[in-house]
Amino acid sequence: SQQGEEDPQALSIQEGENATMNCSYKTSINNLQWYRQNSGRGLVHLILIRSNEREKHSGRLRVTLDTSKKSSSLLITASRAADTASYFCATDSGAGSYQLTFGKGTKLSVIP
Amino acid sequence: EAQVTQNPRYLITVTGKKLTVTCSQNMNHEYMSWYRQDPGLGLRQIYYSMNVEVTDKGDVPEGYKVSRKEKRNFPLILESPSPNQTSLYFCASSLGGRSPLHFGNGTRLTVT
Numbered sequence: 001s002q003q004g005e006e007d008p009q010a011l012s013i014q015e016g017e018n019a020t021m022n023c024s025y026k027t028s029i030n031n032l033q034w035y036r037q038n039s040g041r042g043l044v045h046l047i048l049i050r051s052n053e054r055e056k057h058s059g060r061l062r063v064t065l066d067t068s069k070k071s072s073s074l075l076i077t078a079s080r081a082a083d084t085a086s087y088f089c090a091t092d093s094g095a096g097s098y099q100l101t102f103g104k105g106t107k108l109s110v111i112p
Numbered sequence: 113e114a115q116v117t118q119n120p121r122y123l124i125t126v127t128g129k130k131l132t133v134t135c136s137q138n139m140n141h142e143y144m145s146w147y148r149q150d151p152g153l154g155l156r157q158i159y160y161s162m163n164v165e166v167t168d169k170g171d172v173p174e175g176y177k178v179s180r181k182e183k184r185n186f187p188l189i190l191e192s193p194s195p196n197q198t199s200l201y202f203c204a205s206s207l208g209g210r211s212p213l214h215f216g217n218g219t220r221l222t223v224t
């Protein structure tokens with residue numbers, strides 16, 4: 001079952017600009033993760049935010065989580081052409097077993 | 113180098129011909145999982161395994177089998193492939209305990 005839904009589906013920006021992607025989900029979560037995928041390759045983990053955290057930073061990445069609105073955002077600052085990829089949020093909402101459910105992704109294009 | 117290795121990278125087969133996609137990880141991870149990725153549908157979980165000899169169905173298990181006889185290996189078996197199983201498949205692993213997933217580079221399967 002699809003849990004996270006990213007918005008927008010596609011985003012095109014100029015190099016140097018900031019990129020913001022949003023993720024909404026339906027049920028309560030243990031944590032929410034963001035992954036990046038380059039053109040048909042395997043996904044790479046970017047950042048994990050737990051349900052009791054509101055904001056997390058990693059380099060040029062900033063993730064926020066609002067559990068009352070069931071939403072998260074990923075901000076990439078000072079984007080580079082190499083940031084061009086698809087970005088997925090994934091939610092862990094299993095009470096027992098670990099089942100990570102992915103959204104459909106946001107395709108980001110950074111134009112040099 | 114820590115990695116998840118899938119083989120083959122590309123596979124073209126015919127309907128009904130049994131096939132196995134192998135997955136191996138060298139990080140001593142307890143948790144392993146298979147996903148398929150289709151345009152417009154995102155990543156959907158097929159099967160997962162919490163540990164050796166422990167496997168469970170994901171969201172789309174029909175037509176697939178898995179086994180986990182050793183910690184490092186988690187093969188995906190298609191006993192009688194059909195064209196609707198044409199997809200990009202990813203194996204992933206993690207330490208467990210809701211840790212981030214490490215993905216393989218994918219297997220692109222075409223069933224004619």
